[in-house]
Amino acid sequence: MGNRSIKWGIVGLGNIASQFASDLLLIENAELTAVASRDFTKAEEFGGKFNALRMYNSYDLLFEDLEVEIVYIATPHNSHAELSIKALEKGKHVLCEKPMALSYQDAQRMVEASKKNNAFFMEAFWTRFIPSIQNLLQKIGNGIIGDVNYIKADFAFHGSETENKRLFDKELGGGALFDIGVYPLFLSYIVLGKPKEILAKTIKHKNDIDLQTSMILQYETAQSVLHASIVSESDMKAIISGTKGRIELNAPWFIADGYSLFINEEKEATFTFPALGKGYSHEIIECQNCILNNEIESKLWSHQNCLDLSRIVEEIKTQVKLPF
Numbered sequence: 001m002g003n004r005s006i007k008w009g010i011v012g013l014g015n016i017a018s019q020f021a022s023d024l025l026l027i028e029n030a031e032l033t034a035v036a037s038r039d040f041t042k043a044e045e046f047g048g049k050f051n052a053l054r055m056y057n058s059y060d061l062l063f064e065d066l067e068v069e070i071v072y073i074a075t076p077h078n079s080h081a082e083l084s085i086k087a088l089e090k091g092k093h094v095l096c097e098k099p100m101a102l103s104y105q106d107a108q109r110m111v112e113a114s115k116k117n118n119a120f121f122m123e124a125f126w127t128r129f130i131p132s133i134q135n136l137l138q139k140i141g142n143g144i145i146g147d148v149n150y151i152k153a154d155f156a157f158h159g160s161e162t163e164n165k166r167l168f169d170k171e172l173g174g175g176a177l178f179d180i181g182v183y184p185l186f187l188s189y190i191v192l193g194k195p196k197e198i199l200a201k202t203i204k205h206k207n208d209i210d211l212q213t214s215m216i217l218q219y220e221t222a223q224s225v226l227h228a229s230i231v232s233e234s235d236m237k238a239i240i241s242g243t244k245g246r247i248e249l250n251a252p253w254f255i256a257d258g259y260s261l262f263i264n265e266e267k268e269a270t271f272t273f274p275a276l277g278k279g280y281s282h283e284i285i286e287c288q289n290c291i292l293n294n295e296i297e298s299k300l301w302s303h304q305n306c307l308d309l310s311r312i313v314e315e316i317k318t319q320v321k322l323p324f
């Protein structure tokens with residue numbers, strides 16, 4: 001498989017692109033070959049800061065760059081599907097920000113494009129790859145807390161319509177569910193799999209996006225109680241409880257640097273697993289390893305995993321009648 005460098009391109013140079021690019025610099029065999037913005041000045045600034053070789057004022061030009069192997073799509077949700085498919089059709093591998101799409105149908109089209117073009121595709125569910133989550137899943141699999149029968153997780157903060165415009169913008173796919181609700185849904189899915197039944201309730205903004213959404217995922221012998229909000233805050237700890245004990249993930253749980261294990265309500269142990277950089281480095285390493293191994297999907301966050309999560313979100317979107 002070798003350890004050659006993988007050549008990255010980034011499109012959409014906003015908040016998450018900057019955080020991602022700073023982690024990319026930490027990976028020895030990762031090169032930032034090109035960046036693209038709709039605004040060339042921004043591309044020049046970003047490219048200069050993160051040592052990109054080439055800067056473009058159009059995403060299409062980056063997709064045409066023969067040297068770029070994998071494109072990281074860091075634009076708002078509403079453009080994920082079209083841009084991913086375009087890049088895959090150009091033979092590029094793709095890491096696309098979450099949520100991968102605003103509809104299950106689009107998610108299916110993205111996975112089909114990956115298969116058809118024999119190019120790697122993954123939704124950027126970075127939490128899947130951070131060391132604390134990897135270790136926790138292993139321990140739960142080994143039965144440390146017995147059979148899991150309850151999960152409580154949320155992602156909530158006070159957003160502001162002036163400072164977090166994208167979050168409140170209906171055209172860009174704004175709202176709590178698609179932006180942050182996918183995280184607690186991810187946790188439930190990765191621990192318990194696909195639910196038998198879903199119950200969701202929402203409170204909406206005047207423009208019809210969801211300000212806060214609460215969800216119950218019902219399994220044969222387990223329930224997950226989940227919440228997402230852009231208008232209120234929570235402690236953002238997560239609890240995974242089983243027949244023998246419980247795990248409390250440190251806050252904020254989706255980038256937890258560790259967790260505590262409780263048996264019979266007594267704290268038994270604490271585990272610490274700091275992430276490398278801001279935490280995005282682990283998904284970068286996974287993409288690189290898959291490409292070097294000629295794999296078009298990750299085993300840890302596979303095409304089917306991406307589709308299953310998208311299907312769960314689609315069910316909630318339909319129940320609470322979101323406008324996408």
Ligand SMILES: NC(=O)c1ccc[n+]([C@@H]2O[C@H](COP(=O)([O-])OP(=O)(O)OC[C@H]3O[C@@H](n4cnc5c(N)ncnc54)[C@H](OP(=O)(O)O)[C@@H]3O)[C@@H](O)[C@H]2O)c1
Nearest residue numbers: 012013014015016017037038074075076077097098099166
């Ligand atoms: N994994 C994570 O931890 C994480 C964290 C935050 C966000 N995200 C995801 O990443 C995506 C981007 O979020 P962000 O917070 O980085 O957003 P952002 O700061 O608004 O940046 C998005 C970028 O997309 C480009 N863009 C293309 N079409 C646009 C349009 N019509 N309106 C506005 N921008 C447009 C712009 O780049 P140019 O002007 O350079 O073209 C913009 O800077 C979202 O899907 C979000 O869910 C993931």
